[in-house]
Amino acid sequence: xxxxxxxxxxxxxxxxxxKAIEKSLNQLGFPQxxxxxxxxxxxxxxxxxxxxxxxxxxxxxxxKLLANLVIEDYEITILKGE
Amino acid sequence: xxxxxxxxxxxxxxxxxxKAIEKSLNQLGFPQxxxxxxxxxxxxxxxxxxxxxxxxxxxxxxxKLLANLVIEDYEITILKGE
Numbered sequence: 001x002x003x004x005x006x007x008x009x010x011x012x013x014x015x016x017x018x019k020a021i022e023k024s025l026n027q028l029g030f031p032q033x034x035x036x037x038x039x040x041x042x043x044x045x046x047x048x049x050x051x052x053x054x055x056x057x058x059x060x061x062x063x064k065l066l067a068n069l070v071i072e073d074y075e076i077t078i079l080k081g082e
Numbered sequence: 083x084x085x086x087x088x089x090x091x092x093x094x095x096x097x098x099x100x101k102a103i104e105k106s107l108n109q110l111g112f113p114q115x116x117x118x119x120x121x122x123x124x125x126x127x128x129x130x131x132x133x134x135x136x137x138x139x140x141x142x143x144x145x146k147l148l149a150n151l152v153i154e155d156y157e158i159t160i161l162k163g164e
Contacts, residue, residue, distance in 0.1 A: 030143050035127035045117035
């Protein structure tokens with residue numbers, strides 16, 4: 001089974017990478033681009049036939065390692081049929 | 083209008099960050115996790131009323147700055163109603 005974990009900086013937290021991309025895009029000729037936020041996307045392949053169980057394991061992994069809960073939010077999506 | 087750009091390493095390209103996460107998760111007590119791929123997720127706010135136009139601009143920005151097309155694939159999603 002495959003799952004995606006989307007990890008984004010929490011609102012209000014400084015996002016220097018996003019800011020750098022935003023500035024570069026404006027300078028490169030994209031003045032229409034107002035705001036950029038950079039996060040991470042982690043694709044996980046997990047040995048589990050049971051969707052609820054897979055989600056529980058990935059939620060646990062997100063809290064323990066993948067996301068820094070002080071400054072980041074995470075969102076898990078189980079990809080069905082994969 | 084908001085859009086998401088998903089940027090993942092191409093298949094076959096070395097992904098040391100993904101490998102490091104995979105190994106750490108296995109050692110932390112998640113033996114069910116087989117494969118981890120780490121990519122980027124970039125959220126963009128763009129001044130454009132026209133969806134096709136916004137997509138064109140973001141596609142252009144992805145090619146020029148956001149993705150390294152030699153080793154990465156990108157995928158643009160326009161978020162409707164935002």
